[in-house]
Amino acid sequence: MTPEKEIAIQVDGICKNFGSRKVLDKINVALRHGEILALFGGSGTGKSVILRSIIGLEKPDYGHVWYKGTDLITLNEIELYEIRKNIGYVFQNGALFDSMTVWENLAYPLMEHTELSEEEIDVKVQEMLDLIQLKSNDNLIPANLSGGMQKRVGLARAIMLHPEIILYDEPTAGLDPANTKNLLDLINKLKSKGSTGIFVTHDIPAAFEIADRIAILYNKHIYVADTIENIKKSNDPVVKRFVSSHS
Numbered sequence: 001m002t003p004e005k006e007i008a009i010q011v012d013g014i015c016k017n018f019g020s021r022k023v024l025d026k027i028n029v030a031l032r033h034g035e036i037l038a039l040f041g042g043s044g045t046g047k048s049v050i051l052r053s054i055i056g057l058e059k060p061d062y063g064h065v066w067y068k069g070t071d072l073i074t075l076n077e078i079e080l081y082e083i084r085k086n087i088g089y090v091f092q093n094g095a096l097f098d099s100m101t102v103w104e105n106l107a108y109p110l111m112e113h114t115e116l117s118e119e120e121i122d123v124k125v126q127e128m129l130d131l132i133q134l135k136s137n138d139n140l141i142p143a144n145l146s147g148g149m150q151k152r153v154g155l156a157r158a159i160m161l162h163p164e165i166i167l168y169d170e171p172t173a174g175l176d177p178a179n180t181k182n183l184l185d186l187i188n189k190l191k192s193k194g195s196t197g198i199f200v201t202h203d204i205p206a207a208f209e210i211a212d213r214i215a216i217l218y219n220k221h222i223y224v225a226d227t228i229e230n231i232k233k234s235n236d237p238v239v240k241r242f243v244s245s246h247s
């Protein structure tokens with residue numbers, strides 16, 4: 001299958017088994033430029049495996065991930081390293097470097113992927129700290145941050161290089177309403193600047209607020225992918241059960 005022009009990234013028929021257990025069975029989903037696609041699915045059904053497959057942290061058994069005419073599944077680590085400048089990943093567990101300060105965590109992608117001087121890096125890190133409202137916390141290590149702060153640093157680290165696509169793996173899970181709002185505001189701000197993303201979440205109201213379309217992972221494949229309006233008015237029992245049980 002060749003990718004359509006307006007598609008930013010296309011997951012095409014990926015399958016994944018762990019041992020004899022099939023987790024994903026022909027996942028098809030396309031992300032359009034500038035949209036946020038929310039991905040719903042029960043716990044342990046493979047949402048994180050889909051995101052990890054997109055950026056090559058997991059190798060699917062079959063299928064393709066088309067990005068700018070390239071199948072990301074076929075790339076080696078060096079090639080993926082380049083791709084990861086363009087596709088940011090907000091890890092479900094934050095995945096901050098425990099022994100590094102907030103400043104060092106945020107500076108890391110710039111040190112790895114750019115030739116900027118330490119002064120130039122500091123300017124960018126300070127701008128980001130401002131954006132995530134953690135200006136005076138740059139010397140703290142992750143263990144001394146609240147869960148909400150860690151989530152914000154994780155998001156900030158993922159966007160340091162201004163990726164074209166951002167994969168958000170449950171960025172609001174475990175946050176109180178105020179922190180959830182902060183984070184959603186930040187994602188909305190990125191969206192208004194044209195960023196494209198997949199937003200994995202169990203938080204259906206948040207998805208309705210932020211997403212353009214909803215995809216539901218059910219029975220190992222994308223059961224439906226449609227606009228919020230159509231999802232809300234759907235009479236399909238699976239969709240109805242899903243949406244009502246989570247809202």
Ligand SMILES: Nc1ncnc2c1ncn2[C@@H]1O[C@H](COP(=O)(O)OP(=O)(O)OP(=O)(O)O)[C@@H](O)[C@H]1O
Nearest residue numbers: 018023041042043044045046047048049050092170
């Ligand atoms: N590396 C692995 N080895 C073996 N099994 C794995 C591995 N990674 C994921 N799995 C299994 O694949 C299934 C899907 O996992 P995944 O983490 O994608 O679920 P999820 O939909 O993200 O769930 P949650 O909403 O709880 O985060 C789970 O049963 C998990 O145990």
Ligand SMILES: [Mg+2]
Nearest residue numbers: 047048092169
């Ligand atoms: Mg997950």
